[in-house]
Amino acid sequence: MVHERVMEKLAILADAAKYDVSCSSSNSNRKNKDQGLGNASAHGICHAYTEDGRCVSLLKILLTNHCIFDCAYCVSRKSNDVKRAAFTVQEVVDLTIGFYRRNYIEGLFLSSGIFDNPDFTMERLVRIAKKLRLEENFNGYIHLKAIPGASDELLQQAGMYADRLSVNVEMPTEQSLKLLAPDKNHKDVIKPMVYLKNGISEYKEEKKKNYKTPLFAPAGQSTQMVIGATKENDMEILGMANYFYEQMNMRRVYYSGYVPISYDDRLPAIGTPVPMIRENRLYQADWLVRFYGFNVNEIVGFDHPNLDLDIDPKLGWALRNLHQFPVDINTAELELIQRIPGIGFLSAKKIVAARKFKRLQAYDLKKLGIAYSRAKYFLAFASPFSLQKDLSSIQIKNHILNFQKSKYQNNFSNQLALF
Template sequence: MVNERVLEKLEILSDAAKYDVSCASGQSKRANKDKGLGDSKGYGICHAFTEDGRCVSLLKILLTNHCIFDCAYCVSRKSNDVKRAAFTIEEVVDLTINFYRRNYIEGLFLSSGIFDSPDYTMERLVKIARKLRTEQNFNGYIHLKAIPGASEELMKEAGLYADRLSVNVEMPTEKSLKLLAPEKKHQDVLRPMTYLKTEIAGYKEEKSRNRKAPLFAPAGQSTQMVIGATPESDLDILGMSHHFYSQMNLKRVYYSGYVPISDDNRLPSLGTPVPIIRENRLYQADWLLRFYGFEFNELVGIDQPNLELDVDPKLSWALRNLDQFPVDINSADLEMIIRIPGIGVQSARKIVAARRFRRLQPEHLKTMGIAYNRARYFLAFSRPFSRQPDFTSNQLKQLILTAQKSKYTSAFSTQLSLF
């Protein structure tokens, strides 16, 4: 049984952890061994529930919300008047095992405020992961926060026990970091990222030669940027993400819309939270960078530094590049089909596979799971009458938005008729 004091800590430190969004499980495949507890499959983990009923996959907590830093955007900053708490190493281990045995969770996401020093904090995080792996024989998913400024020796040990490590860059630019967290430097984040990149590649190479070689952060590394606390454009943000993906081999960049928590005059006022749609558009753009072959400067640029909020980034790109459409679905290459609004990667592959056996027409595409009512404006089928009338970019945008609005209004009306 979990005692009341530990439950009180859990309430405080799980609530403080909600501001760190870089906690999705990744492509780790840590197999069960020696009849231990749990495993970590590529499909992720589940069975942890929040108070409002949302299902989450990991026990997501801070080791402590005490912190020696005073970052203006952070709820755990040292000058903030909040209730403080700290788990012991044994308490985190016991919570993880007890919650796992009850089928509440299958993994742990563990971050922390910095108390005493980066090395001291990182050492305690590593001890928790080591105890879970070596003493409890726990083979479930573990995501550890890599503390900037901690020694390479601790980073290396963390990678041997954790499935994923994340070093949060926090602000998109050095200028903003200096403004809101003057004690921190971007270089302190980039240094451990570079080290982990090298170690991950080295262990992966060793594993390819020796199947018995140890795992090292098999789900890679990730980071998080706070969005909207400072005036960076989406061009700045996606440019930084592009650097992380291309130069640091990161698996994910997470975007956390700033939640007003302070009347500090360096920050947006308490009454102006970041629109959730901006966060959503950044994630959509990020997906295009990682899986659709887009370059970040195709989505944003000097002439349009921010993503449009009323349409998704892929449709926005298509509307700005109507000269590349319509696309003949029966002859275009996979890379171009993927760029058609309403067609995803898997559907594009189905199209390429299916057209080897027949010349595709609209009725065939409708059975493949694409958003045909959107895609049809950008398609040609090698028949003159199947081509869509010429529209200007703005006319086509309004046509699609009107159809989308009508669709949701119709669905809402149908739902009302059921009552």
């Protein structure tokens, strides 16, 4: 009976956790010690592929879906008529160790509704992580939610036992949070972010002086924004994300498209979910800011506050800035080569390395694996596709979209031919 009851809780609380997308790791390097269990790899964990091609996963659950708050966008809000459940501290520990021993998981992602108050809930999250580390000698990856409003003492303890902590900002703006979650305070969200940012920085500095300094949230902190529940444009969303990256040293910002789950005049109508492509475009823009040297105001602006849904943000930027092309990849700086549509971060580095030995031509770029069908419109090769032929941005866009459509149709036809 005990096992059946725990499994029933697991079904409820794993399903409720699926709405939290800020669930991956990076840069944690918690080594196995004293013949313990697990090892948190720096390559990344949880519902993702590592650099060596492995697919790894976490036990992703809520401690409880009981909650004192009534956030309109949340399936666990107190006014929602859903089946409620709550794990004990020991049940989560036993589930984690049991699943790990059966090779189902490599770590734990633990979030929670708010039981009674933030400290009451955070204390239980910390106790779970502490038991796993000290009693079970578990060295696998642990991601904990940092509950807004929890004390600094509990956040400090959480950082000692977890690899990553995340404080979900939830809404892109303070105004939206007030509209849909009037019981919550935006300052309560920012305060733990600041504490964790400072703690992570201080421990890193101390580690340089004394290698015995314990780890403190070695995989950093992350956050999540629900998009589409309110009317913020992409410029506002990316502006907030950029603030977190620059001011909070955030490791990742996640974007979760709102799925209408209730009738509420403040929310989009049921049956009108946020297009998945919008999430995808936000992640692409986020990637450009973090790794390609773009500023947010280059990608979106007052004259184009939303990302194009039919083309990716880098191509959108290039089409708005044709005066910067064509680019000679044999002489251009790495930063500009990275901005050419169809050339990725790593491909740009390969180009710079390869051109030391010869002057690169179109066939060389194809060997390096770039998307030449897209890049060719922005390169300074003598070809019928070059911008020297005075193609307009609309013409280039149409050429690329038509090629993509034709390629998709051909692939679909080839797959049908296999049946």
